[in-house]
Amino acid sequence: MNITTLITKGIARVADLPPVNWREISTDVSLTVPLIVEDYPAKTATMWNALYENLGMPDRNMMLVADPKDLAQIIEVFRADSRYKGGGAGVGFKQAIIPHLDEVTSLAKAMGAVNIIKRNADGKLVGDNTDGEGYARSLADVLAVKGQSLKGAHVLMLGAGGSGRAIAFALASKGAQLVILNRTEAKARELANTLNQHSGFGVAVGGGRELLPSVLSKVNAVVSVIDDPVSPLDAYSTIGDMEFPITRGSIKRNYATTEWLLEKIDRSLVISDIRIRKEPTAMLVQAKELGFSTLDGIPMVVNQGATAFWWLYRDQLFSRGVTEENVKEVMRKAAGL
Numbered sequence: 310m311n312i313t314t315l316i317t318k319g320i321a322r323v324a325d326l327p328p329v330n331w332r333e334i335s336t337d338v339s340l341t342v343p344l345i346v347e348d349y350p351a352k353t354a355t356m357w358n359a360l361y362e363n364l365g366m367p368d369r370n371m372m373l374v375a376d377p378k379d380l381a382q383i384i385e386v387f388r389a390d391s392r393y394k395g396g397g398a399g400v401g402f403k404q405a406i407i408p409h410l411d412e413v414t415s416l417a418k419a420m421g422a423v424n425i426i427k428r429n430a431d432g433k434l435v436g437d438n439t440d441g442e443g444y445a446r447s448l449a450d451v452l453a454v455k456g457q458s459l460k461g462a463h464v465l466m467l468g469a470g471g472s473g474r475a476i477a478f479a480l481a482s483k484g485a486q487l488v489i490l491n492r493t494e495a496k497a498r499e500l501a502n503t504l505n506q507h508s509g510f511g512v513a514v515g516g517g518r519e520l521l522p523s524v525l526s527k528v529n530a531v532v533s534v535i536d537d538p539v540s541p542l543d544a545y546s547t548i549g550d551m552e553f554p555i556t557r558g559s560i561k562r563n564y565a566t567t568e569w570l571l572e573k574i575d576r577s578l579v580i581s582d583i584r585i586r587k588e589p590t591a592m593l594v595q596a597k598e599l600g601f602s603t604l605d606g607i608p609m610v611v612n613q614g615a616t617a618f619w620w621l622y623r624d625q626l627f628s629r630g631v632t633e634e635n636v637k638e639v640m641r642k643a644a645g646l
Contacts, residue, residue, distance in 0.1 A: 443613025
């Protein structure tokens with residue numbers, strides 16, 4: 310089997326956004342193949358294919374939608390298909406893919422999540438994680454505009470799984486102090502303990518959302534990292550406590566709690582939500598209306614994508630005099646930034 314067979318047999322399908330006609334891709338072209346569990350307005354394929362065109366490289370990026378339960382079969386196809394150069398692991402695959410890889414970088418292993426895979430010359434599949442670095446650069450840029458530094462900044466992080474782990478590691482490595490809140494408090498405490506053990510000193514504390522009112526006045530940024538696309542919370546984001554079950558009434562009350570909290574805190578804070586949707590999440594809309602600086606997930610995708618692309622093609626690009634900053638600039642333009 311090869312990557313095309315995954316599509317024809319219905320094991321995976323090409324993502325709708327952006328549209329890519331896989332039948333027109335030459336059979337001798339190398340492919341980078343990100344895996345996601347559902348369609349969303351991702352910029353990945355657009356940015357990577359813009360880079361390939363800009364640099365005169367014949368490779369193509371083709372995003373596939375698949376079910377993580379089929380991961381073992383998908384990985385075996387990637388191993389067998391010499392066209393497979395590597396690719397991303399989206400939400401739903403970041404942790405599940407680790408046991409199927411031959412190697413994982415020490416940082417990704419500590420994070421417990423992989424977002425980029427590289428096929429080495431010997432055919433081995435190696436996983437790394439650039440999510441956190443991508444987000445840390447994005448937040449640092451926004452803080453810099455406000456005359457603030459990420460080093461020494463106090464960041465309130467809502468959520469403790471998926472991309473949140475990578476983001477927490479990266480922020481801590483840049484000198485930020487973290488307060489991690491999660492509906493399942495044990496998960497927040499576990500991540501905080503892991504960060505403290507990894508860094509060798511106290512960089513994080515974890516707990517439940519009842520701490521919100523007391524910590525909001527002490528932070529430089531509030532970051533929502535709840536990115537599970539199959540979560541019942543996917544339709545909206547709030548800073549306030551999540552009320553279950555999800556109903557029109559509970560959503561309205563959650564919005565009201567978020568607005569109440571936002572009205573009580575300093576407008577110098579950065580309010581961020583990493584979810585990528587066709588429209589800004591409700592939390593960002595509320596924050597922007599109240600005058601806060603806001604940050605969505607697109608700059609993170611650009612930054613982590615540039616780092617991942619450089620990791621995959623570094624030797625080839627370096628020999629041509631191409632820098633990581635050149636890569637980032639092309640990706641920024643392709644993403645419309």
